[in-house]
Amino acid sequence: MTISEMLLPEFEQEMAxxxxxxxxxxxxxxxxxxxxxxxxxxxxxxxxxxxxxxxVNTVRLDSLNLTPSADGKFQPYLAGSQxxxxxxxxxxxxxxxxxxxxxxxEHLLKTWSLQxxxxxxxxxxxxxxxxxxxxxxxxxxxxxxxxxxxLHNVPIPGMYGPSADExxxx
Numbered sequence: 457m458t459i460s461e462m463l464l465p466e467f468e469q470e471m472a473x474x475x476x477x478x479x480x481x482x483x484x485x486x487x488x489x490x491x492x493x494x495x496x497x498x499x500x501x502x503x504x505x506x507x508x509x510x511x512v513n514t515v516r517l518d519s520l521n522l523t524p525s526a527d528g529k530f531q532p533y534l535a536g537s538q539x540x541x542x543x544x545x546x547x548x549x550x551x552x553x554x555x556x557x558x559x560x561x562e563h564l565l566k567t568w569s570l571q572x573x574x575x576x577x578x579x580x581x582x583x584x585x586x587x588x589x590x591x592x593x594x595x596x597x598x599x600x601x602x603x604x605x606x607l608h609n610v611p612i613p614g615m616y617g618p619s620a621d622e623x624x625x626x
Contacts, residue, residue, distance in 0.1 A: 511552035
């Protein structure tokens with residue numbers, strides 16, 4: 457079994473779970489923040505939708521510089537509507553799935569780096585980046601988004617079984 461064959465089932469499950477949560481993001485709450493230091497709900501949801509594209513960057517690039525720049529080379533995505541969130545997420549998840557599926561073990565074992573502000577933040581094999589930085593990062597922010605939605609009494613879908621809103625199994 458190849459590395460991509462091991463990663464893809466988990467990646468696809470996490471994308472399906474993420475899509476279920478994004479479908480419940482209320483547009484009228486995009487500007488809401490639970491704390492002054494927190495991201496606004498719309499920005500957090502937008503960040504979740506852009507994270508699958510990091511898999512594409514991990515597979516196709518040797519490094520990624522996340523430093524925002526005046527030339528617009530890297531600018532965080534900000535959706536204007538729930539429809540835009542879902543369309544952008546679906547596009548990114550599909551492209552990421554294709555990139556992972558097409559990557560050889562040799563390529564996934566090559567080193568990849570993330571830079572910010574002129575400094576290297578991390579360097580590790582692409583396979584480790586896909587699992588640790590792309591999927592874990594997405595799951596982390598998806599959980600934050602779930603808390604934001606809970607604070608607005610939005611029913612939370614189950615991720616790994618029924619949620620409290622869907623009824624318990626036991």
